[in-house]
Amino acid sequence: MSTTGRGLHGRVLDTLGPEITAGGYPPGSVLRTDELAQRFDVSRSVMREVVRVLESMHLVESRRRVGVTVRPTREWNVYDPQVIRWRLAGADRPRQLRSLTVLRSAIEPVAAGLAARNATAEQCAELTECALGMVANSRGHRLEGYLFHDVAFHRVILNASGNEMFARLGDVVAEVLAGRTHHDVMFEDPDPAAVTLHVQLAEAVRERDAARAERLTREITEGALQELDILAP
Amino acid sequence: MSTTGRGLHGRVLDTLGPEITAGGYPPGSVLRTDELAQRFDVSRSVMREVVRVLESMHLVESRRRVGVTVRPTREWNVYDPQVIRWRLAGADRPRQLRSLTVLRSAIEPVAAGLAARNATAEQCAELTECALGMVANSRGHRLEGYLFHDVAFHRVILNASGNEMFARLGDVVAEVLAGRTHHDVMFEDPDPAAVTLHVQLAEAVRERDAARAERLTREITEGALQELDILAP
DNA sequence: TGTGACGTATAAGTCTGACTTTTTATGTGG
């Protein structure tokens, strides 16, 4: 699951990073490289590399004669996939899922509209294939199969938009959808209305109907907002 | 301008990072830590820290016995403020500005709608103040003053939305607006219609009219899209 | 009592060189 894992450095990062994002060291806390190196039983070189990465994520700030200070949450690079993963694994997961779902509700409709203009024939085909996969797995507690096609579907939309900023949110959307299926309440089969909307969306993109694609996606994301009891804008 | 600058490590990063994002080392290129250390005349420790940071940005991948490989553009962490800055400073600045403006057109209307619901009295006051500042600087080539208030205005909207993901895009919006004023053609005074829209938006937020705030912001961002010859969705 | 210059301790920053580990290429024998 964790992308980092490689090497001693990555293992330390995967421990310390989540501790910070979880609030284990509140903003303003001061860490010292030497102490951390001792605690994790690694050399200062390794520890320094870890601190540098945390610094590049704006989680901490390293200053001479002071130490490594934890920055206030508002300054964190919250779009860093690593940070997102750490926070989703931590205590304020619900809050994080809400933020990300609101983000989805802003991005995906516009992305779908662009996809309707820019999607290649191949992407259209993938889209319908994913939609069919969702239909096929929409009954009988085949949640994993449904999730798989759902994630693929939204990835194709984001990629087909032709905007790299949108495309890079594919992982985020995947995390949100997976989170909904695995953690939160979803013992029942998915909402048939949502399935229909996806089928129609694939259709709209194939037919180059940007306005309809945007409208349909707005309905989909509004459904996602309602699931989390967020009042729709 | 550059946030990194601090220390030897930061200086190397500020040279190598832009070189990579500018395509100086095409995806697939293989660098070697030792050679880089020689080239920049720094120790391997420093060079390793630089590579670690680039790796955390997904610009490169470091593998044993192979070296440091530049990753394909599609895998870069394009939301990293550092990466955004590097790319905006590079050759594909226009392309980057387009991507970011499209992103704005998706985010800001939703953020404005939320701001209308969540803004504090203080934020409403700031908003009207910024709008007045824009009006005051809208004539007579007072571009810097106008830009200052424009940036502040959009920052307040994003912060007032109450969504941290939106709030963190304040810097990006600032870069885009600054880029428009400084680099691209903007010798003339700003469009009076845009100024009016901002005044009305401040009003809508103050009056808690979410729908109107969203609609007005959509008009503003559509204007920004048209300036870059992007056909409005 | 307040204030400014100065010295000192501290923790990050840097460098060096030796050693380890992983992974790939190469070559050898079946």
Added chain:
DNA sequence: CCACATAAAAAGTCAGACTTATACGTCACA
């Protein structure tokens, strides 16, 4: 031609010494 052993290459890790910036306390002076 394939399987397996071997070697080489590059990153990874470690230890220790040294440098540099800077926060903070001290002391003299106004």
